[in-house]
Amino acid sequence: MDAIKGILFDKDGTLLDYDESWLPVNRELARIASDGDAALADRLLSACGMDPVTGHIVPDSLLAAGNTRQIAEGLVAAGSSLDVSDLTVRLDDLFAHAADFSVPVTDLSAFFSRLHARGFRLGVASSDNERSIRQTAARFGFTQYVDYIAGYDSGFGSKPEAGMVLGFCAATGLQPSEVAVVGDNNHDLHMGRNAKAGVTVAVLTGTGSRESLAAASDYCLNDITELEGLLPDLQLA
Structure with a gap:
């Protein structure tokens, strides 16, 4: 070597x-993708790799390892009514602001x-x-x-x-x-x-x-x- x-x-x-920095961001991500529908938000989190109750993230899931575009595509595939391109832009903005709260x-x-x-x-x-x-x-x-x-x-x-x-x-x-x-x-x-x-x-x-x-x-x-x-x-x- x-x-x-x-x-x-x-x-x-x-x-x-990860947990301290991103669990609140993931919940906000789901709120955006679900347009405020709490039940749908929980389903979207589950589909993308996060247990909505415990906050546990499945290793190598979309939320663990995906980029913004991939996460947006996964959210739409799981039931979000938003357009993938629009959702990607909104999530990129969310993630940029998340730097202010990261640990x-x-x-x-x-x-x-x-x-x-x-x-x-x-x-x-x-x-x-x-x-x-x-x-x-x-x-x-x-x-x-x-x-x-x-x-x-x-x-x-x-x-x-x-x-x-x-x-x-x-x-x-x-x-x-x-x-x-x-x-x-x-x-x-x-x-x-x-x-x-x-x-x-x-x-x-x-x-x-x-x-x-x-x-x-x-x-x-x-x-x-x-x-x-x-x-x-x-x-x-």
Whole structure:
């Protein structure tokens, strides 16, 4: 294995605690898609992967791993009367504003600063829209440490395709084998595998479990802070 020189992070469930950041957003998403019909909203949540009573998210479901367009299509297929394109726009706006209420896993400014100081090239690749990622980076103070940001609408394709990883490599001059991909669901990990990334790292702050993430991850960590202890070994690989 080549020494790891770059790290590409997922956002939701990886940098941000999924339950604390997204369960209220998912309920609002269903309210919008159902046009205020509470019974329909619950059915839409169930169809897209969230238990409307407990808030549990099914690993790798639409709400866990889909991009905005895919979620909108799933909501319409499950009974929303809205137009897919209109719903996509409304959900993108909702997700962009969600950055104001999201809860980070750790002090992200300090975390990214430490990784940057150790010489890593850093990026964020999310199934969310690029505007939301940039707002998150600005809110939590790590914009200056990031070399690359890609959302589903940035032109690199969508997860689990390899495009976002290859875009990171093009932006940083790294080879895929020099990159660690870090995420909370199999879309992230399969993206890394499809790009032939050097390492795939799963974290448990999102919608995946140790069991659901085992097959596609080289390492499974409780959260991103444990990555710092792992990296010295990967840098010397």
